[in-house]
Amino acid sequence: MVLWVLTSRTSGQSVTQTPSRLAIKEGVAVFINCTYQYSGVAYLYWYVQHSHSEGPQLLLTEYTGKETGDxxxxxxLKADKTFHLRKEAGGLSDSAAYFCAVRDTVEETPDRAA
Structure with missing residues (x-):
């Protein structure tokens, strides 16, 4: 089984995931590192995209609890700027691409032009 891990970078912030490709045995623990560089308050997300799905699906956020149904x-860990993904025992159904993402707290405000 192979878990695909993709790395992304955007302007003003970066997310690094390692390893970029991970082969595991059924029932063996899974650990995907996610380290980010961002100077403001960051909201963190993990997405998963299975080969049969149309696009990435939200797997978890730092606010939805530490564990998913899967x-x-x-x-x-804010001091370390990490949001590592773990699973005690991986399985065949976990074969997918996993994406770590960061979003800042700055929201666009509507123009108040009269």
Whole structure:
């Protein structure tokens, strides 16, 4: 089984995931590193995209709890700027691409032009 991990970078912030490709045995623990560089307050997300799906699906956020129904969990360690994804025992159904993402707290405000 192979878990695909993709790395992304955007302007003003970066997310690094390692390893970029991970082969595991059924029932063996899964650990995907996510380290980010961002100077503001960051909201963190993990997405998953299975080969049969149309696009990435939200797997978990730092605010939805540390564990999903699929037994994946992640903990945001702000001092270390990490949000590593873990699962105690991987399975064939976990074969997918996993994406770590960061979003800042700055929201666009509507123009108040009269």
């Amino acid at each position: 037994a994946f969990f992640a903990e945001h």
